[in-house]
Amino acid sequence: IFDQLKKEQPDFLSKVVLIHGDCVQPNLGLSEDDRIMLRAKVNCVLHFAATVRFDQTIRTATYINVRATRDLLRLATEMPNLKSFVYMSTAYSHCVRSSIGEEFYETPITGEKLITLVGSCSEEFLDKITPTLLESWPNTYSFTKAVAEEVVQSFSDRLSVAIVRPSIVLPTAREPLLGWTDNMYGIVGLVVGICLGLIRVARIKIDCLADMVPADYCINNAIAAAWYVGEKKNREVVGNFDNRPPIFNFVITPHAPITWRNFSMRIDAHLKRVPTKYLVWYPCCFFAENYYTYMLLNILFHHIPAHLADFVMLCLGRQPSSAIPGFSHLNYRPVDGARKIDKVMNAISYFSTREWTFSDQNTQELYRQLNDTDKEKFFFDLSNFDWNQYFYSGAEGARVYILKDPLETIPEGEKRYRKLQIYHFALVTVLCLGLLWLCYYIIKLLF
Known part of the structure; x- marks a missing residue:
């Protein structure tokens, strides 16, 4: 997969810094040294990490999809050079609705309350109340992604944020390799x-x-969204967008x-x-x-x-x-x-x-x-x-x-x-x- 990159950019590894982390852990499991480095160096955050297992327990799904998002947003508020924060959600985060627009919808519980709930209850009790907690949502994945969107929205007064919602993601169509x-x-x-x-x-x-949409198209959409919110911080580049955090539904059925x-x-x-x-x-x-x-x-x-x-x-x-x-x-x-x-x-x-x-x-x-x-x-x-x-x-x-x-x-x-x-x-x-x-x-x- 990296053969073409090695030919075009032989020294690409010198431009990549790997850090240890774990989205299940508080504060993404980052060390203090890494947090200091991230505060000083980062100017754009693309948050794609998630558990996509539909049968994941509500505790683990909340920790990875909701708490990790909140903790990364908190860290982002401490980055003086940050220009944009893009959260990768899913077009099915609010699948309980038959018509889904590019807007925020209410969730039955806030991110903070959900994090507190799963952190204070036993696994056995959480398993019992999960169906009640999910209401009409079919699984913990789509439910926690919906709640995570609420968390992102709550930071929109402090950060330049955007949400990308792809539908079902398929293998790539163009890059890095076909299929x-x-x-x-x-x-x-x-x-x-x-x-x-x-x-x-x-x-x-x-x-x-x-x-269904190809993975590489989805990534390009997210990069463009990062450009947009970064530019919007300084000037209005898209006249049709208002001051609310933009949401980009990336779907193929209209086309x-x-x-x-x-x-x-x-x-x-x-x-x-x-x-x-x-x-x-x-x-x-x-x-x-x-x-x-x-x-x-x-x-x-x-x-x-x-x-x-x-x-x-x-x-x-x-x-x-x-x-x-x-x-x-x-x-x-x-x-x-x-x-x-x-x-x-x-x-x-x-x-x-x-x-x-x-x-x-x-x-x-x-x-x-x-x-x-x-x-x-x-x-x-x-x-x-x-x-x-x-x-x-x-x-x-x-x-x-x-x-x-x-x-x-x-x-x-x-x-x-x-x-x-x-x-x-x-x-x-x-x-x-x-x-x-x-x-x-x-x-x-x-x-």
């Missing part, structure tokens, strides 16, 4: 699971719009909308073009919107096969395991794998079965204010986004950067794809014939 990502959280994990043949049922409302159906069709097309040698089964996934339909299919296509695989392995005297080559950390029993899939779907189904209306006038206006050079260098215009090109490069990127499967092994992947395709349709044929025979046998008994 690059380093994690399998959320939608990325779902897509990889489907492409490997591991996930065969997903709870998705297929004709809903799926709002290049795509449905989950279209999304899945494009993935399927490009999967066949660059199949991986790590395929576990022939990729074939059913989408179900209704919860009960999903649960029935989930049992049929995930849990029953997983239990059968466990049973067969035990009969053969082998330890049940579903380790994928190159993924030693995924070494678990098939039954545990089915439970992990349940966990993933429970986390994302709230977002994959609903649709939101977003406004992004501030983001569009911000891009228009950039000069031509900066528009090219910090490109984040989504008005003409090419999904076909994105999926073309994204498929190769996911193969190389997530699965660690180089493009040179495509012939091996194609061979495995064809073999599993034969196995899949042979199994489907046998099952269909068996079902027909069973129906015939039952009818014969009855009549």
Whole structure:
């Protein structure tokens, strides 16, 4: 990932200072020496650190997403050279609303009260009251991001702050590499699971719009936001913005909308073009919107096969395991794998079965204010986004950067794809014939 940077800036490490910190700890776990250095040297803060786990405990989510944000804002007030502070939130921080504008919304509790609450109660008690505390929010992640926005707003009278709200973040579209990502959280994990043949049922409302943006566009938007609030401190550069802290919704549905159906069709097309040698089964996934339909299919296509695989392995005297080559950390029993899939779907189904209306006038206006050079260098215009090109490069990127499967092994992947395709349709044929025979046998008994 840093090869191009090493060529262009061989001494880039001399420009980077690493410090030790931990967002779970008070004051971000920074030493006093580092705090002194930060006060003296920093003139722009881009706060992207967060826990993005939907099932994170309310205590840990609050410490990382709310308290760490507050403590960093406090430190920022002590920086005499600070020009701007940008907080990276999420477009789904207020997902309890069907229409989300570029404005602040009320939260059921302030950041200070939430920090005090989680710090004074036992973990067991917090687990019990979490559903009540979240109210209509689906998880601790979106809830604590909403509360963190309230914290940022409370510092707006002392600091030049802005909030960037991206929707679902996808692998990069341009830089540092095409299709690059380093994690399998959320939608990325779902897509990889489907492409490997591991996930065969997903709870998705297929004709809903799926709002997703490339990671590099999102970063460029945040950098431009930092420029804006830094310049605004001295002069008004964007006449349409008022004196409130600006919020930039970074979303794609107003410009290049795509449905989950279209999304899945494009993935399927490009999967066949660059199949991986790590395929576990022939990729074939059913989408179900209704919860009960999903649960029935989930049992049929995930849990029953997983239990059968466990049973067969035990009969053969082998330890049940579903380790994928190159993924030693995924070494678990098939039954545990089915439970992990349940966990993933429970986390994302709230977002994959609903649709939101977003406004992004501030983001569009911000891009228009950039000069031509900066528009090219910090490109984040989504008005003409090419999904076909994105999926073309994204498929190769996911193969190389997530699965660690180089493009040179495509012939091996194609061979495995064809073999599993034969196995899949042979199994489907046998099952269909068996079902027909069973129906015939039952009818014969009855009549």
